[in-house]
Amino acid sequence: xxxxxxxxxxxxxxxxxxxxxxxxxxxxxQDALMAQAERVEHHADALSRLWPGYxxxxxxxxxxxxxxxxxxxxxxxxxxxRFRPGRLEGAEFHFVLDYPSGVPDTVLLQPDGPDDDxxxxxxxxxxxxxxxxxxxxxxxxxxxxxxxxxxxxxAGFIAALDLERLVLQAALLEPDASARRHLARTYLALRTAxxxxxxxxxxxxxxxxxxSEGTAEFIGLQASHLIAGRPDAALPSAIAGALAxxxxxxxxxxxxxxxxxxxxxxxxxxxxxxxxGADQWRARxxxxxxxxxxxxxxxxxxxxxxxxxAAARFDLPALKAQAAERLAHAPEGVTTREAFLDQAAHWLxxxxxxxxxxGKEVGLSFSAAEMTPxxxxxxxxxxxxxVMQAPGFALKSEHSPALIDVPVGMVADGVIAHVVTLxxxxxxxxxxxxxxxxxxxxxxxxxxxxAPDEIQQRAGRTRISLTLPKEP
Numbered sequence: 001x002x003x004x005x006x007x008x009x010x011x012x013x014x015x016x017x018x019x020x021x022x023x024x025x026x027x028x029x030q031d032a033l034m035a036q037a038e039r040v041e042h043h044a045d046a047l048s049r050l051w052p053g054y055x056x057x058x059x060x061x062x063x064x065x066x067x068x069x070x071x072x073x074x075x076x077x078x079x080x081x082r083f084r085p086g087r088l089e090g091a092e093f094h095f096v097l098d099y100p101s102g103v104p105d106t107v108l109l110q111p112d113g114p115d116d117d118x119x120x121x122x123x124x125x126x127x128x129x130x131x132x133x134x135x136x137x138x139x140x141x142x143x144x145x146x147x148x149x150x151x152x153x154x155a156g157f158i159a160a161l162d163l164e165r166l167v168l169q170a171a172l173l174e175p176d177a178s179a180r181r182h183l184a185r186t187y188l189a190l191r192t193a194x195x196x197x198x199x200x201x202x203x204x205x206x207x208x209x210x211x212s213e214g215t216a217e218f219i220g221l222q223a224s225h226l227i228a229g230r231p232d233a234a235l236p237s238a239i240a241g242a243l244a245x246x247x248x249x250x251x252x253x254x255x256x257x258x259x260x261x262x263x264x265x266x267x268x269x270x271x272x273x274x275x276x277g278a279d280q281w282r283a284r285x286x287x288x289x290x291x292x293x294x295x296x297x298x299x300x301x302x303x304x305x306x307x308x309x310a311a312a313r314f315d316l317p318a319l320k321a322q323a324a325e326r327l328a329h330a331p332e333g334v335t336t337r338e339a340f341l342d343q344a345a346h347w348l349x350x351x352x353x354x355x356x357x358x359g360k361e362v363g364l365s366f367s368a369a370e371m372t373p374x375x376x377x378x379x380x381x382x383x384x385x386x387v388m389q390a391p392g393f394a395l396k397s398e399h400s401p402a403l404i405d406v407p408v409g410m411v412a413d414g415v416i417a418h419v420v421t422l423x424x425x426x427x428x429x430x431x432x433x434x435x436x437x438x439x440x441x442x443x444x445x446x447x448x449x450x451a452p453d454e455i456q457q458r459a460g461r462t463r464i465s466l467t468l469p470k471e472p
Contacts (some may be wrong), residue, residue, distance in 0.1 A: 123220030141208025144373030214266010
């Protein structure tokens with residue numbers, strides 16, 4: 001299982017994404033790639049109606065298999081072939097947002113096989129759309145780290161989440177509209193009860209992730225059903241399937257509770273907004289209204305009796321026992337920068353700064369079997385792959401620990417800072433000089449810097465800074 005983070009564009013990318021990277025199926029060939037692209041293009045008109053502004057009828061996209069080649073779908077530059085054999089530069093991951101094909105807003109996807117439903121393509125393209133069309137009005141919620149110590153009863157919190165999940169699943173599977181609405185109201189009442197004693201910043205993370213990842217998950221599934229010719233009635237069952245069991249991913253508890261659960265929960269809430277005919281729900285979601293808030297404003301919430309009935313129906317005491325067992329066996333893991341950096345004697349800190357207007361020229365992508373958000377906002381990868389590219393700079397690190405400082409704002413003079421920290425012996429940097437080209441190639445690491453602006457060295461750490469000029 002692979003965590004995939006994509007940070008592309010100015011202001012640190014409002015939306016980050018996750019997916020599982022898998023090797024393409026041996027049966028995937030040029031004909032299969034072409035057929036997948038043609039299926040998407042055939043449904044372009046219907047796809048354009050899923051959400052105003054999303055997926056124009058000539059939306060560019062790339063379907064890619066490294067050992068076969070790439071199919072360029074939708075709009076492409078004159079002279080760009082429909083199919084290009086061989087490998088594409090910079091296509092290291094399962095998907096790439098805004099791939100530099102020459103046409104803006106192009107998502108590249110490596111399908112898992114000829115039967116891939118392409119939901120990841122539609123999900124990620126929706127994130128690209130969100131980056132310009134959506135606005136989260138709250139200042140909180142973007143951080144990956146949540147202090148679990150701020151939750152008074154963590155086992156009770158997890159059990160309450162599981163109870164909500166089961167009620168939400170039941171609502172999506174309920175064929176009767178009146179009964180379905182009743183279950184949705186019960187879900188909202190349960191959510192209100194759970195949220196009563198939680199800090200505002202904890203609730204904001206939950207709502208923001210549902211708003212960003214949940215809507216993208218909904219669109220990804222809806223679009224994949226559309227191009228496969230599945231009926232609309234099959235969509236709630238598909239979403240409910242993802243709600244069926246609690247996450248058992250080998251990830252940090254923070255990621256499990258506040259990222260991965262948000263995908264199906266947010267998708268379910270989005271589907272319910274459409275199902276109950278919430279007023280201008282797409283526009284209001286784009287304006288930053290949390291999904292649960294808009295649904296509550298539309299249908300209200302259930303009673304205390306409804307909450308008690310749901311707790312009895314789904315055996316809340318058993319859910320609490322399961323949650324306590326889960327916590328008893330949960331690894332503590334690394335939660336601070338200091339603890340992570342204690343794992344190596346010397347670290348290379350690579351700082352890449354870019355003006356806001358050149359933000360899209362910087363690409364930072366990473367994948368890892370585990371990901372741990374840290375208290376200071378960084379993301380720790382115990383072992384993974386990191387690629388960072390910009391004019392005059394190229395990094396590729398494989399099978400190594402890494403610390404990613406996600407750019408969440410601007411530093412002085414409207415400049416965005418991207419920082420990657422990697423373990424590297426000081427002896428490997430003996431040829432490093434300010435203003436001079438530096439190239440390092442060794443097993444698992446490739447680094448090229450045209451001319452470092454600044455080098456800082458102190459015990460256990462070497463920091464290299466490169467700043468892109470305001471104009472190319």
